[in-house]
Amino acid sequence: SLVLLSKGVxxxxxxxxxxxxxxxxxxxxxxxxYRVARGVSLSTTCLLSGFQAIKxxxxxxxxxxxxxxxxxxxxxxxxxxxxxxxxxxxxxxxYITGPTNNKNLSMEKLYRYCSSPYxxxxxxxxxxxxxxxxxxxxxxxxxxxxxxxxxxxxRHKQRVQHIHSSSxxxxxxxxxxxxxxxxxxxxxxxxxxxxxxxxxYRVTQMQNPGxxxxxxxxxxxxxxxx
Numbered sequence: 001s002l003v004l005l006s007k008g009v010x011x012x013x014x015x016x017x018x019x020x021x022x023x024x025x026x027x028x029x030x031x032x033x034y035r036v037a038r039g040v041s042l043s044t045t046c047l048l049s050g051f052q053a054i055k056x057x058x059x060x061x062x063x064x065x066x067x068x069x070x071x072x073x074x075x076x077x078x079x080x081x082x083x084x085x086x087x088x089x090x091x092x093x094x095y096i097t098g099p100t101n102n103k104n105l106s107m108e109k110l111y112r113y114c115s116s117p118y119x120x121x122x123x124x125x126x127x128x129x130x131x132x133x134x135x136x137x138x139x140x141x142x143x144x145x146x147x148x149x150x151x152x153x154x155r156h157k158q159r160v161q162h163i164h165s166s167s168x169x170x171x172x173x174x175x176x177x178x179x180x181x182x183x184x185x186x187x188x189x190x191x192x193x194x195x196x197x198x199x200x201y202r203v204t205q206m207q208n209p210g211x212x213x214x215x216x217x218x219x220x221x222x223x224x225x226x
Contacts, residue, residue: 003037
């Protein structure tokens with residue numbers, strides 16, 4: 001919700017032709033909230049997938065101790081996700097400035113209602129590596145934990161296959177429905193975030209990105225939170 005509000009509302013106002021409706025403090029707050037909310041959404045979805053995978057592990061596995069302790073750790077890890085994103089994204093709040101008439105500023109091309117000076121090559125490279133690494137780790141972990149859950153459900157389905165086959169009114173097994181849900185979720189997760197990252201990078205690098213490209217980038221980045 002915070003991702004959609006912090007980006008969707010200003011973007012919609014800009015699309016209707018409103019200009020300079022945010023001062024410098026408003027721009028810093030909107031961009032900072034968006035980056036923090038996006039990072040928390042990404043990391044907590046990954047965290048949820050990890051806890052689900054641990055919960056599905058067989059009780060006699062080496063993950064038993066973690067299964068017992070994991071419910072007590074959920075609040076701590078969610079809190080840690082918030083702290084990490086609040087700290088890492090301070091750079092955004094420091095860098096964004098208010099609306100300006102200068103048409104050669106990168107963030108104005110992206111959002112049309114706030115701006116920032118062009119970052120130095122070194123600063124841009126370092127921040128791009130940090131954000132890409134964090135997003136990549138979350139996406140990779142969710143893909144791995146989702147694959148683990150699908151494998152566990154498949155093995156369980158094979159063990160109880162005779163029960164389902166002897167049922168007088170066979171329906172789709174619970175394991176199959178759960179597997180479909182997991183695969184749909186992880187496919188949407190990876191697709192939306194990968195495509196949003198590519199489009200965002202492309203728009204940032206272009207001298208004069210068109211309105212269609214900016215609109216598509218906004219819609220894709222809002223896809224998974226929606």
